[in-house]
Amino acid sequence: MIKIWSIKKDNSSAEKKKPKVSAAQIRVQKDLTELALPETMQMTFPDEHDLLNFNLSITPDEGFYRGGIFRFTFNINNNYPHDPPKVRCIQKIYHPNIDLEGNVCLNILREDWKPVLNLNSVLVGLQYLFLEPNADDPLNKDAAEDLRTNRKNFEYNVKQSMRGKDVKGVYFENVLS
Protein backbone atom coordinates (compact mmCIF):
# COMPACT_ATOMS: atom_id res chain seq x y z
CA MET A 1 0.00 0.00 0.00
CA ILE A 2 1.15 3.45 -0.78
CA LYS A 3 1.80 5.56 2.27
CA ILE A 4 0.26 8.85 1.33
CA TRP A 5 0.55 10.21 4.82
CA SER A 6 4.28 9.84 5.12
CA ILE A 7 4.65 12.77 2.75
CA LYS A 8 6.87 15.50 4.11
CA LYS A 9 5.56 19.01 4.27
CA ASP A 10 8.72 20.59 2.99
CA ASN A 11 9.93 19.41 -0.39
CA SER A 12 12.30 22.22 -1.17
CA SER A 13 15.39 20.16 -0.35
CA ALA A 14 15.23 18.05 -3.47
CA GLU A 15 16.84 20.13 -6.14
CA LYS A 16 18.19 17.75 -8.69
CA LYS A 17 19.02 18.48 -12.28
CA LYS A 18 16.44 16.82 -14.47
CA PRO A 19 16.08 17.19 -18.20
CA LYS A 20 12.99 19.03 -19.32
CA VAL A 21 12.57 16.61 -22.17
CA SER A 22 9.15 15.40 -23.22
CA ALA A 23 8.37 11.75 -23.89
CA ALA A 24 7.91 12.66 -27.55
CA GLN A 25 11.41 14.12 -27.70
CA ILE A 26 12.99 11.12 -26.04
CA ARG A 27 11.29 8.84 -28.57
CA VAL A 28 12.44 11.03 -31.47
CA GLN A 29 15.96 11.02 -30.06
CA LYS A 30 15.91 7.24 -29.89
CA ASP A 31 14.50 6.98 -33.42
CA LEU A 32 17.13 9.39 -34.82
CA THR A 33 20.21 7.98 -33.12
CA GLU A 34 19.35 4.47 -34.24
CA LEU A 35 18.61 5.33 -37.87
CA ALA A 36 20.57 3.48 -40.48
CA LEU A 37 20.31 5.98 -43.32
CA PRO A 38 21.07 4.58 -46.77
CA GLU A 39 23.30 6.64 -49.06
CA THR A 40 20.25 7.74 -51.00
CA MET A 41 18.93 9.76 -48.06
CA GLN A 42 20.19 12.83 -46.29
CA MET A 43 18.83 14.52 -43.25
CA THR A 44 19.51 18.12 -42.20
CA PHE A 45 18.36 20.13 -39.20
CA PRO A 46 17.83 23.88 -39.78
CA ASP A 47 17.92 24.35 -36.00
CA GLU A 48 20.27 21.85 -34.36
CA HIS A 49 18.43 22.11 -31.05
CA ASP A 50 15.08 21.35 -32.60
CA LEU A 51 14.83 17.62 -33.29
CA LEU A 52 11.15 17.84 -34.20
CA ASN A 53 11.58 19.79 -37.45
CA PHE A 54 14.00 18.63 -40.10
CA ASN A 55 14.54 18.14 -43.82
CA LEU A 56 15.06 14.97 -45.75
CA SER A 57 16.31 14.59 -49.30
CA ILE A 58 16.02 11.40 -51.29
CA THR A 59 18.21 10.68 -54.30
CA PRO A 60 16.84 7.44 -55.79
CA ASP A 61 19.54 5.29 -57.43
CA GLU A 62 17.10 3.25 -59.50
CA GLY A 63 13.61 3.39 -60.92
CA PHE A 64 11.69 6.14 -62.75
CA TYR A 65 13.05 8.86 -60.48
CA ARG A 66 16.77 8.02 -60.66
CA GLY A 67 19.02 11.08 -60.70
CA GLY A 68 16.63 13.48 -59.01
CA ILE A 69 16.89 15.05 -55.56
CA PHE A 70 13.54 15.09 -53.82
CA ARG A 71 13.15 17.26 -50.75
CA PHE A 72 10.76 16.75 -47.85
CA THR A 73 10.07 18.50 -44.58
CA PHE A 74 9.28 16.56 -41.42
CA ASN A 75 7.26 18.12 -38.66
CA ILE A 76 6.77 16.11 -35.49
CA ASN A 77 4.46 17.34 -32.75
CA ASN A 78 4.63 16.78 -29.02
CA ASN A 79 2.06 14.03 -29.27
CA TYR A 80 4.46 11.74 -31.18
CA PRO A 81 4.29 8.73 -31.45
CA HIS A 82 0.53 8.88 -30.83
CA ASP A 83 0.36 11.24 -33.80
CA PRO A 84 2.36 10.43 -36.94
CA PRO A 85 4.99 12.85 -38.25
CA LYS A 86 3.74 15.34 -40.84
CA VAL A 87 5.65 14.95 -44.07
CA ARG A 88 5.49 17.24 -47.10
CA CYS A 89 7.33 17.35 -50.38
CA ILE A 90 8.51 20.92 -50.87
CA GLN A 91 8.93 20.64 -54.64
CA LYS A 92 6.31 20.41 -57.33
CA ILE A 93 6.84 16.92 -58.74
CA TYR A 94 5.04 14.55 -61.10
CA HIS A 95 4.20 11.52 -58.99
CA PRO A 96 1.01 9.42 -58.69
CA ASN A 97 1.11 9.49 -54.89
CA ILE A 98 2.25 13.08 -54.29
CA ASP A 99 0.04 15.97 -55.29
CA LEU A 100 1.08 19.35 -56.63
CA GLU A 101 0.86 20.87 -53.13
CA GLY A 102 3.30 18.31 -51.74
CA ASN A 103 0.81 16.11 -49.86
CA VAL A 104 2.04 12.54 -49.69
CA CYS A 105 -0.26 9.53 -49.91
CA LEU A 106 1.46 6.94 -47.76
CA ASN A 107 -0.80 4.80 -45.57
CA ILE A 108 1.49 4.80 -42.53
CA LEU A 109 1.47 8.60 -42.47
CA ARG A 110 -2.28 8.64 -41.84
CA GLU A 111 -4.77 5.85 -41.48
CA ASP A 112 -2.30 3.04 -40.78
CA TRP A 113 0.04 4.91 -38.41
CA LYS A 114 0.73 3.12 -35.11
CA PRO A 115 2.93 4.21 -32.21
CA VAL A 116 5.08 1.09 -32.69
CA LEU A 117 6.19 2.44 -36.06
CA ASN A 118 9.12 4.85 -36.07
CA LEU A 119 10.96 7.33 -38.26
CA ASN A 120 12.78 4.50 -39.97
CA SER A 121 9.46 2.99 -41.11
CA VAL A 122 8.44 6.33 -42.61
CA LEU A 123 11.77 6.68 -44.43
CA VAL A 124 11.46 3.18 -45.87
CA GLY A 125 7.92 4.04 -46.98
CA LEU A 126 9.03 7.22 -48.74
CA GLN A 127 11.93 5.45 -50.40
CA TYR A 128 9.51 2.83 -51.67
CA LEU A 129 7.24 5.46 -53.24
CA PHE A 130 10.08 6.46 -55.55
CA LEU A 131 10.98 2.90 -56.47
CA GLU A 132 7.43 1.68 -56.95
CA PRO A 133 4.96 4.51 -57.53
CA ASN A 134 1.49 3.13 -56.95
CA ALA A 135 -1.27 3.83 -59.49
CA ASP A 136 -3.98 2.30 -57.32
CA ASP A 137 -3.99 5.00 -54.61
CA PRO A 138 -3.67 8.14 -56.68
CA LEU A 139 -3.22 11.59 -55.29
CA ASN A 140 -2.20 13.00 -58.66
CA LYS A 141 -4.86 11.32 -60.79
CA ASP A 142 -3.32 12.26 -64.15
CA ALA A 143 0.04 10.80 -63.20
CA ALA A 144 -1.61 7.63 -61.90
CA GLU A 145 -3.66 7.19 -65.08
CA ASP A 146 -0.52 7.75 -67.10
CA LEU A 147 1.37 5.05 -65.15
CA ARG A 148 -1.51 2.60 -65.40
CA THR A 149 -2.14 2.94 -69.13
CA ASN A 150 1.31 3.48 -70.57
CA ARG A 151 4.44 2.92 -68.50
CA LYS A 152 6.75 4.10 -71.30
CA ASN A 153 4.86 7.36 -71.62
CA PHE A 154 4.83 7.79 -67.84
CA GLU A 155 8.57 7.27 -67.73
CA TYR A 156 9.02 9.92 -70.41
CA ASN A 157 6.78 12.37 -68.56
CA VAL A 158 8.62 11.79 -65.28
CA LYS A 159 11.93 12.56 -67.01
CA GLN A 160 10.43 15.71 -68.56
CA SER A 161 9.04 16.88 -65.22
CA MET A 162 12.36 16.25 -63.46
CA ARG A 163 14.08 18.56 -65.95
CA GLY A 164 11.68 21.33 -65.04
CA LYS A 165 9.67 20.93 -68.24
CA ASP A 166 5.91 20.80 -68.49
CA VAL A 167 3.67 17.76 -68.59
CA LYS A 168 0.27 18.43 -70.16
CA GLY A 169 0.65 22.14 -69.52
CA VAL A 170 1.75 21.90 -65.88
CA TYR A 171 5.29 23.01 -65.17
CA PHE A 172 7.33 21.09 -62.62
CA GLU A 173 10.42 21.86 -60.62
CA ASN A 174 13.86 20.93 -61.87
CA VAL A 175 15.09 18.28 -59.44
CA LEU A 176 18.27 17.29 -61.28
CA SER A 177 21.60 18.59 -60.13
Add this chain to the structure above:
Amino acid sequence: MAATQMQTDIPTPQDATDTVKKDWPGRWSNMNKFLDRRGPFCDSGFIPGHGEDILLNQCRILVIGAGGLGCEILKNLALSGFKEIEVIDMDTIDVSNLNRQFLFRQSDVGSPKAKVAAEFIMKRVAGVKVSYYYGKIQDKDEDYYLGFHLIICGLDSVEARRWINATLVNMVQDDPERIRVLIDGGTEGFKGQARVIIPTITSCYECSLEMLSKPTSYPICTIANTPRLPEHCIEWASVLQWPKLRENEKMDTDDPIHIQWLYETALARAKEFDITGVTYSLTQGVVKNIIPAIASTNAIVAASCCNEAFKIITNSQPYLNNYMMYTGNEGVYTFTFEHQKKSDCPVCGIQNISVEVKRDITVEDFIDFLKEKPDIQLKKPSLTKASTNEKIYWQSPPFFEQKTRPNLEKKLSSIVEEGDDILITDSSLPISLTVKISYV
Protein backbone atom coordinates in the same frame (compact mmCIF):
# COMPACT_ATOMS: atom_id res chain seq x y z
CA MET B 1 -41.50 1.58 5.69
CA ALA B 2 -40.45 4.51 3.60
CA ALA B 3 -40.24 6.89 6.48
CA THR B 4 -38.65 10.22 5.74
CA GLN B 5 -36.72 11.61 8.62
CA MET B 6 -36.97 15.30 9.12
CA GLN B 7 -33.59 16.68 9.99
CA THR B 8 -34.16 20.30 10.69
CA ASP B 9 -30.52 21.00 11.44
CA ILE B 10 -29.43 20.43 7.86
CA PRO B 11 -28.55 23.82 6.43
CA THR B 12 -30.38 24.91 3.32
CA PRO B 13 -28.19 26.08 0.43
CA GLN B 14 -28.75 29.69 1.45
CA ASP B 15 -27.19 28.96 4.81
CA ALA B 16 -24.18 27.25 3.33
CA THR B 17 -21.94 30.27 3.58
CA ASP B 18 -22.80 30.49 7.25
CA THR B 19 -19.68 28.99 8.79
CA VAL B 20 -21.41 28.13 12.02
CA LYS B 21 -23.68 25.65 10.29
CA LYS B 22 -21.11 24.04 7.99
CA ASP B 23 -21.30 20.77 9.86
CA TRP B 24 -24.09 19.07 11.74
CA PRO B 25 -24.41 15.87 13.74
CA GLY B 26 -24.40 12.74 11.68
CA ARG B 27 -23.42 14.52 8.47
CA TRP B 28 -20.69 11.96 7.69
CA SER B 29 -22.27 8.99 9.48
CA ASN B 30 -22.49 6.81 6.36
CA MET B 31 -18.91 7.51 5.43
CA ASN B 32 -17.79 6.83 8.98
CA LYS B 33 -19.14 3.27 8.81
CA PHE B 34 -16.07 2.59 6.67
CA LEU B 35 -13.68 4.76 8.62
CA ASP B 36 -14.43 3.99 12.24
CA ARG B 37 -13.87 0.24 12.21
CA ARG B 38 -11.53 -2.23 10.66
CA GLY B 39 -12.82 -4.44 7.82
CA PRO B 40 -11.46 -7.82 6.70
CA PHE B 41 -9.59 -6.33 3.75
CA CYS B 42 -8.19 -3.26 5.49
CA ASP B 43 -4.56 -2.38 5.07
CA SER B 44 -2.45 -2.92 8.17
CA GLY B 45 -1.73 0.81 8.21
CA PHE B 46 -5.40 1.67 8.60
CA ILE B 47 -6.22 3.32 11.91
CA PRO B 48 -9.96 3.28 12.72
CA GLY B 49 -11.48 6.57 13.72
CA HIS B 50 -9.09 8.87 11.89
CA GLY B 51 -10.70 8.92 8.46
CA GLU B 52 -13.00 11.84 8.96
CA ASP B 53 -10.16 13.93 10.26
CA ILE B 54 -7.98 12.98 7.27
CA LEU B 55 -10.67 13.87 4.75
CA LEU B 56 -11.90 16.98 6.47
CA ASN B 57 -8.76 18.51 7.81
CA GLN B 58 -5.68 17.26 6.06
CA CYS B 59 -6.21 16.10 2.52
CA ARG B 60 -5.59 18.43 -0.40
CA ILE B 61 -6.83 17.01 -3.67
CA LEU B 62 -6.37 18.34 -7.20
CA VAL B 63 -8.94 17.88 -9.94
CA ILE B 64 -7.68 18.43 -13.48
CA GLY B 65 -10.49 19.28 -15.87
CA ALA B 66 -13.84 20.84 -15.05
CA GLY B 67 -15.77 19.43 -18.00
CA GLY B 68 -18.13 16.48 -18.21
CA LEU B 69 -16.06 14.30 -15.90
CA GLY B 70 -14.77 17.21 -13.85
CA CYS B 71 -18.26 18.39 -12.79
CA GLU B 72 -19.10 14.88 -11.62
CA ILE B 73 -15.75 14.45 -9.85
CA LEU B 74 -16.04 17.78 -7.99
CA LYS B 75 -19.57 17.01 -6.89
CA ASN B 76 -18.64 13.49 -5.74
CA LEU B 77 -15.58 14.62 -3.79
CA ALA B 78 -17.40 17.43 -2.06
CA LEU B 79 -20.26 15.11 -1.07
CA SER B 80 -17.90 12.39 0.21
CA GLY B 81 -16.22 14.67 2.69
CA PHE B 82 -13.20 16.07 0.90
CA LYS B 83 -12.87 19.60 2.14
CA GLU B 84 -9.93 21.10 0.34
CA ILE B 85 -10.11 20.79 -3.41
CA GLU B 86 -8.41 22.67 -6.23
CA VAL B 87 -9.55 22.53 -9.85
CA ILE B 88 -7.68 23.45 -13.02
CA ASP B 89 -9.24 23.99 -16.42
CA MET B 90 -8.16 26.14 -19.34
CA ASP B 91 -11.58 26.29 -21.06
CA THR B 92 -14.54 28.59 -20.93
CA ILE B 93 -18.13 27.39 -20.88
CA ASP B 94 -19.78 26.73 -24.24
CA VAL B 95 -23.53 26.49 -24.69
CA SER B 96 -23.10 22.88 -25.90
CA ASN B 97 -21.69 21.90 -22.46
CA LEU B 98 -24.88 22.70 -20.59
CA ASN B 99 -26.66 19.39 -21.26
CA ARG B 100 -24.30 17.44 -19.01
CA GLN B 101 -21.93 19.84 -17.23
CA PHE B 102 -24.48 20.49 -14.54
CA LEU B 103 -22.52 23.03 -12.52
CA PHE B 104 -23.01 25.55 -15.32
CA ARG B 105 -26.02 27.65 -16.35
CA GLN B 106 -26.93 29.60 -19.45
CA SER B 107 -25.71 32.81 -17.84
CA ASP B 108 -22.27 31.25 -17.28
CA VAL B 109 -21.57 30.78 -20.99
CA GLY B 110 -18.21 32.38 -21.75
CA SER B 111 -16.96 32.25 -18.15
CA PRO B 112 -14.02 30.04 -17.07
CA LYS B 113 -15.18 26.51 -16.22
CA ALA B 114 -12.82 26.21 -13.26
CA LYS B 115 -14.11 29.39 -11.63
CA VAL B 116 -17.82 28.71 -12.10
CA ALA B 117 -17.47 25.07 -11.00
CA ALA B 118 -15.51 26.01 -7.87
CA GLU B 119 -18.01 28.70 -6.88
CA PHE B 120 -21.02 26.45 -7.51
CA ILE B 121 -19.66 23.63 -5.36
CA MET B 122 -18.85 26.01 -2.51
CA LYS B 123 -22.29 27.55 -2.68
CA ARG B 124 -24.08 24.22 -2.78
CA VAL B 125 -22.03 22.07 -0.37
CA ALA B 126 -21.51 23.50 3.06
CA GLY B 127 -17.99 23.80 4.41
CA VAL B 128 -16.00 22.77 1.33
CA LYS B 129 -13.22 24.98 0.04
CA VAL B 130 -12.64 24.81 -3.71
CA SER B 131 -9.90 26.94 -5.17
CA TYR B 132 -9.37 27.14 -8.89
CA TYR B 133 -6.82 27.93 -11.56
CA TYR B 134 -8.07 29.08 -14.97
CA GLY B 135 -5.22 28.08 -17.27
CA LYS B 136 -3.08 25.25 -18.52
CA ILE B 137 -1.66 22.41 -16.44
CA GLN B 138 1.66 23.18 -18.16
CA ASP B 139 1.76 26.57 -16.39
CA LYS B 140 2.34 24.82 -13.08
CA ASP B 141 5.58 23.27 -11.86
CA GLU B 142 6.58 20.33 -9.68
CA ASP B 143 6.28 22.32 -6.44
CA TYR B 144 2.66 22.97 -7.27
CA TYR B 145 1.83 19.31 -7.92
CA LEU B 146 3.79 18.22 -4.83
CA GLY B 147 1.40 20.35 -2.80
CA PHE B 148 -1.46 17.86 -3.23
CA HIS B 149 -1.94 14.41 -1.79
CA LEU B 150 -3.70 13.02 -4.83
CA ILE B 151 -4.57 14.12 -8.35
CA ILE B 152 -7.68 13.13 -10.30
CA CYS B 153 -7.87 13.76 -14.02
CA GLY B 154 -10.96 14.11 -16.14
CA LEU B 155 -9.31 15.22 -19.36
CA ASP B 156 -10.30 15.03 -22.98
CA SER B 157 -6.87 15.05 -24.55
CA VAL B 158 -4.12 12.48 -24.90
CA GLU B 159 -1.51 15.23 -24.94
CA ALA B 160 -2.52 16.72 -21.59
CA ARG B 161 -2.63 13.24 -20.01
CA ARG B 162 0.83 12.43 -21.32
CA TRP B 163 2.12 15.70 -19.90
CA ILE B 164 0.75 15.30 -16.39
CA ASN B 165 1.78 11.63 -16.32
CA ALA B 166 5.36 12.41 -17.36
CA THR B 167 5.53 15.30 -14.91
CA LEU B 168 4.40 13.15 -11.98
CA VAL B 169 6.69 10.24 -12.91
CA ASN B 170 9.76 12.50 -13.38
CA MET B 171 8.94 14.26 -10.13
CA VAL B 172 9.60 11.15 -8.04
CA GLN B 173 13.41 11.19 -8.50
CA ASP B 174 13.92 7.96 -6.53
CA ASP B 175 12.32 9.50 -3.46
CA PRO B 176 9.11 7.65 -2.44
CA GLU B 177 7.97 10.72 -0.55
CA ARG B 178 7.63 12.55 -3.84
CA ILE B 179 5.11 10.04 -5.22
CA ARG B 180 1.69 11.52 -5.92
CA VAL B 181 -1.02 9.09 -6.98
CA LEU B 182 -2.78 9.90 -10.23
CA ILE B 183 -6.31 8.68 -10.90
CA ASP B 184 -7.26 9.03 -14.53
CA GLY B 185 -10.78 8.79 -15.89
CA GLY B 186 -11.82 8.88 -19.50
CA THR B 187 -14.98 8.33 -21.50
CA GLU B 188 -15.91 7.93 -25.13
CA GLY B 189 -19.62 7.52 -25.79
CA PHE B 190 -20.81 4.48 -23.83
CA LYS B 191 -17.26 3.34 -23.10
CA GLY B 192 -14.93 4.51 -20.39
CA GLN B 193 -12.08 3.66 -18.08
CA ALA B 194 -10.74 4.50 -14.65
CA ARG B 195 -7.20 3.75 -13.62
CA VAL B 196 -4.89 4.27 -10.70
CA ILE B 197 -1.33 5.25 -11.53
CA ILE B 198 1.26 5.21 -8.77
CA PRO B 199 4.18 6.92 -10.51
CA THR B 200 7.27 4.70 -10.93
CA ILE B 201 5.53 1.81 -9.14
CA THR B 202 2.65 0.83 -11.41
CA SER B 203 2.43 1.11 -15.18
CA CYS B 204 2.01 4.72 -16.26
CA TYR B 205 -0.17 6.39 -18.87
CA GLU B 206 2.63 6.31 -21.44
CA CYS B 207 2.96 2.52 -21.00
CA SER B 208 -0.50 2.10 -22.47
CA LEU B 209 -0.21 4.58 -25.31
CA GLU B 210 -0.38 1.81 -27.89
CA MET B 211 -3.74 0.66 -26.53
CA LEU B 212 -5.45 3.89 -27.53
CA SER B 213 -7.79 3.84 -30.44
CA LYS B 214 -6.51 6.37 -32.90
CA PRO B 215 -8.68 9.19 -34.16
CA THR B 216 -10.60 8.24 -37.27
CA SER B 217 -8.69 9.22 -40.36
CA TYR B 218 -9.19 8.48 -44.02
CA PRO B 219 -6.66 7.68 -46.74
CA ILE B 220 -5.66 10.96 -48.31
CA CYS B 221 -6.13 9.54 -51.84
CA THR B 222 -9.76 8.70 -51.03
CA ILE B 223 -10.29 12.22 -49.77
CA ALA B 224 -8.67 13.63 -52.88
CA ASN B 225 -10.28 11.49 -55.53
CA THR B 226 -13.02 9.10 -54.51
CA PRO B 227 -15.06 10.61 -51.66
CA ARG B 228 -18.01 8.48 -50.57
CA LEU B 229 -18.84 9.84 -47.12
CA PRO B 230 -19.68 13.33 -45.85
CA GLU B 231 -16.60 13.00 -43.62
CA HIS B 232 -14.42 12.60 -46.74
CA CYS B 233 -15.72 15.96 -48.01
CA ILE B 234 -15.02 17.67 -44.68
CA GLU B 235 -11.50 16.25 -44.53
CA TRP B 236 -11.00 17.43 -48.12
CA ALA B 237 -11.91 20.94 -47.05
CA SER B 238 -9.72 20.95 -43.93
CA VAL B 239 -6.73 18.84 -45.00
CA LEU B 240 -6.38 19.72 -48.67
CA GLN B 241 -8.28 22.93 -49.44
CA TRP B 242 -7.45 25.01 -46.39
CA PRO B 243 -3.64 24.80 -46.80
CA LYS B 244 -4.07 25.42 -50.54
CA LEU B 245 -6.47 28.36 -50.47
CA ARG B 246 -5.72 29.92 -47.07
CA GLU B 247 -2.04 29.06 -47.02
CA ASN B 248 -0.83 31.67 -44.57
CA GLU B 249 -3.69 31.40 -42.14
CA LYS B 250 -3.70 29.03 -39.20
CA MET B 251 -6.94 27.08 -38.91
CA ASP B 252 -8.65 27.67 -35.58
CA THR B 253 -11.28 25.01 -34.98
CA ASP B 254 -12.86 27.14 -32.25
CA ASP B 255 -13.51 29.99 -34.68
CA PRO B 256 -17.08 29.79 -36.05
CA ILE B 257 -16.04 31.71 -39.18
CA HIS B 258 -13.42 29.10 -39.97
CA ILE B 259 -15.87 26.25 -39.36
CA GLN B 260 -18.42 27.99 -41.60
CA TRP B 261 -15.84 28.21 -44.41
CA LEU B 262 -14.96 24.53 -44.03
CA TYR B 263 -18.65 23.63 -43.97
CA GLU B 264 -19.40 25.54 -47.17
CA THR B 265 -16.34 24.14 -48.93
CA ALA B 266 -17.26 20.60 -47.87
CA LEU B 267 -20.88 21.11 -48.90
CA ALA B 268 -19.90 22.19 -52.42
CA ARG B 269 -17.68 19.13 -52.70
CA ALA B 270 -20.51 16.89 -51.47
CA LYS B 271 -22.90 18.29 -54.10
CA GLU B 272 -20.37 17.59 -56.82
CA PHE B 273 -20.13 13.93 -55.79
CA ASP B 274 -23.79 13.54 -54.88
CA ILE B 275 -23.07 12.91 -51.22
CA THR B 276 -25.58 13.87 -48.53
CA GLY B 277 -25.10 14.51 -44.84
CA VAL B 278 -22.60 17.38 -44.64
CA THR B 279 -23.85 19.66 -41.85
CA TYR B 280 -22.33 22.43 -39.79
CA SER B 281 -22.26 20.31 -36.66
CA LEU B 282 -20.77 17.31 -38.45
CA THR B 283 -18.06 19.62 -39.81
CA GLN B 284 -17.31 20.82 -36.31
CA GLY B 285 -17.34 17.22 -35.05
CA VAL B 286 -14.91 15.98 -37.71
CA VAL B 287 -12.37 18.80 -37.56
CA LYS B 288 -12.36 19.00 -33.77
CA ASN B 289 -12.50 15.21 -33.50
CA ILE B 290 -15.44 15.50 -31.13
CA ILE B 291 -16.35 12.28 -29.39
CA PRO B 292 -19.96 11.90 -28.27
CA ALA B 293 -20.19 12.63 -24.56
CA ILE B 294 -22.86 10.79 -22.60
CA ALA B 295 -23.76 12.12 -19.16
CA SER B 296 -24.32 8.71 -17.56
CA THR B 297 -20.99 7.33 -18.73
CA ASN B 298 -19.30 10.36 -17.20
CA ALA B 299 -21.19 9.68 -13.98
CA ILE B 300 -20.09 6.03 -13.87
CA VAL B 301 -16.43 6.74 -14.55
CA ALA B 302 -16.26 9.77 -12.23
CA ALA B 303 -17.90 7.74 -9.45
CA SER B 304 -15.31 5.02 -9.85
CA CYS B 305 -12.44 7.56 -9.80
CA CYS B 306 -13.77 9.23 -6.66
CA ASN B 307 -14.31 5.95 -4.82
CA GLU B 308 -10.70 5.05 -5.52
CA ALA B 309 -9.57 8.46 -4.26
CA PHE B 310 -11.57 7.95 -1.07
CA LYS B 311 -10.11 4.47 -0.46
CA ILE B 312 -6.53 5.50 -1.21
CA ILE B 313 -6.66 8.61 0.95
CA THR B 314 -8.29 6.90 3.93
CA ASN B 315 -6.56 3.51 3.56
CA SER B 316 -9.93 2.02 4.43
CA GLN B 317 -10.36 -0.49 1.59
CA PRO B 318 -8.15 -2.06 -1.08
CA TYR B 319 -7.98 0.10 -4.15
CA LEU B 320 -8.13 -0.55 -7.88
CA ASN B 321 -5.09 -2.37 -9.25
CA ASN B 322 -4.91 -0.73 -11.65
CA TYR B 323 -7.21 -0.47 -14.68
CA MET B 324 -10.98 -0.73 -14.91
CA MET B 325 -12.60 -0.60 -18.29
CA TYR B 326 -16.29 -0.06 -18.70
CA THR B 327 -17.84 -1.23 -21.94
CA GLY B 328 -21.40 0.00 -22.15
CA ASN B 329 -21.71 0.04 -25.90
CA GLU B 330 -22.32 -3.69 -26.32
CA GLY B 331 -24.48 -4.62 -23.36
CA VAL B 332 -22.71 -3.86 -20.11
CA TYR B 333 -19.29 -5.26 -19.36
CA THR B 334 -16.57 -4.22 -17.02
CA PHE B 335 -13.15 -5.75 -16.74
CA THR B 336 -10.47 -4.96 -14.22
CA PHE B 337 -6.88 -5.94 -14.79
CA GLU B 338 -3.37 -5.02 -13.81
CA HIS B 339 -1.85 -3.15 -16.70
CA GLN B 340 1.82 -4.09 -16.80
CA LYS B 341 4.71 -1.64 -16.90
CA LYS B 342 6.28 -1.47 -20.32
CA SER B 343 10.06 -1.91 -20.29
CA ASP B 344 10.50 0.47 -23.23
CA CYS B 345 8.21 3.16 -21.85
CA PRO B 346 9.88 6.51 -22.58
CA VAL B 347 8.52 7.90 -19.31
CA CYS B 348 8.85 5.23 -16.63
CA GLY B 349 11.15 2.80 -18.47
CA ILE B 350 14.22 5.00 -18.34
CA GLN B 351 16.91 3.17 -16.38
CA ASN B 352 19.26 4.99 -14.04
CA ILE B 353 22.77 3.96 -13.04
CA SER B 354 25.82 5.66 -11.56
CA VAL B 355 29.37 5.09 -12.77
CA GLU B 356 32.79 6.19 -11.64
CA VAL B 357 35.37 7.04 -14.28
CA LYS B 358 38.84 8.55 -14.34
CA ARG B 359 38.89 12.32 -14.57
CA ASP B 360 41.02 12.29 -17.72
CA ILE B 361 38.91 9.78 -19.69
CA THR B 362 38.09 10.90 -23.24
CA VAL B 363 34.59 10.69 -24.68
CA GLU B 364 35.74 7.96 -27.04
CA ASP B 365 37.20 5.87 -24.23
CA PHE B 366 34.07 6.43 -22.20
CA ILE B 367 31.97 5.06 -25.08
CA ASP B 368 34.23 1.99 -25.25
CA PHE B 369 33.83 1.63 -21.50
CA LEU B 370 30.02 1.61 -21.94
CA LYS B 371 30.30 -1.05 -24.63
CA GLU B 372 32.53 -3.28 -22.54
CA LYS B 373 31.05 -2.85 -19.09
CA PRO B 374 29.45 -6.27 -18.44
CA ASP B 375 26.26 -4.94 -16.85
CA ILE B 376 25.58 -2.41 -19.64
CA GLN B 377 27.01 -3.82 -22.90
CA LEU B 378 25.78 -1.20 -25.33
CA LYS B 379 26.28 -1.51 -29.07
CA LYS B 380 26.33 2.00 -30.53
CA PRO B 381 25.53 4.40 -27.73
CA SER B 382 24.58 8.02 -28.43
CA LEU B 383 25.23 10.43 -25.57
CA THR B 384 23.44 13.62 -24.58
CA LYS B 385 24.11 15.84 -21.57
CA ALA B 386 20.83 15.64 -19.68
CA SER B 387 20.83 19.03 -17.95
CA THR B 388 21.33 21.05 -21.14
CA ASN B 389 20.36 18.65 -23.94
CA GLU B 390 23.81 19.23 -25.45
CA LYS B 391 24.79 16.41 -27.80
CA ILE B 392 28.03 14.79 -26.64
CA TYR B 393 28.29 12.16 -29.36
CA TRP B 394 25.55 10.84 -31.65
CA GLN B 395 26.04 7.80 -33.86
CA SER B 396 23.30 8.85 -36.26
CA PRO B 397 22.02 10.64 -38.35
CA PRO B 398 25.26 11.60 -40.19
CA PHE B 399 24.35 15.29 -39.80
CA PHE B 400 24.86 15.02 -36.04
CA GLU B 401 27.55 12.36 -36.16
CA GLN B 402 29.82 14.73 -38.09
CA LYS B 403 29.04 17.65 -35.83
CA THR B 404 29.74 15.73 -32.62
CA ARG B 405 32.74 13.70 -33.85
CA PRO B 406 35.30 16.31 -32.69
CA ASN B 407 34.06 15.71 -29.12
CA LEU B 408 35.38 12.13 -29.18
CA GLU B 409 38.93 13.32 -28.46
CA LYS B 410 37.88 15.70 -25.70
CA LYS B 411 37.94 14.83 -22.04
CA LEU B 412 34.53 13.85 -20.76
CA SER B 413 35.10 16.10 -17.74
CA SER B 414 35.35 19.16 -20.02
CA ILE B 415 31.72 18.58 -21.07
CA VAL B 416 30.09 16.81 -18.14
CA GLU B 417 30.57 17.98 -14.58
CA GLU B 418 30.73 15.78 -11.52
CA GLY B 419 27.23 14.58 -10.64
CA ASP B 420 25.75 15.38 -14.05
CA ASP B 421 23.55 12.91 -15.87
CA ILE B 422 24.20 11.60 -19.37
CA LEU B 423 21.20 10.40 -21.34
CA ILE B 424 22.09 7.43 -23.51
CA THR B 425 20.12 5.87 -26.35
CA ASP B 426 21.18 2.63 -27.95
CA SER B 427 19.52 -0.08 -30.01
CA SER B 428 20.09 -2.57 -27.20
CA LEU B 429 18.20 -0.40 -24.67
CA PRO B 430 14.41 -0.56 -24.47
CA ILE B 431 14.30 3.23 -24.43
CA SER B 432 17.15 5.06 -22.74
CA LEU B 433 19.58 5.00 -19.86
CA THR B 434 20.60 7.83 -17.57
CA VAL B 435 24.13 7.58 -16.25
CA LYS B 436 25.26 9.70 -13.34
CA ILE B 437 28.94 10.51 -13.60
CA SER B 438 31.44 10.80 -10.79
CA TYR B 439 35.17 11.21 -11.34
CA VAL B 440 37.97 9.53 -9.44
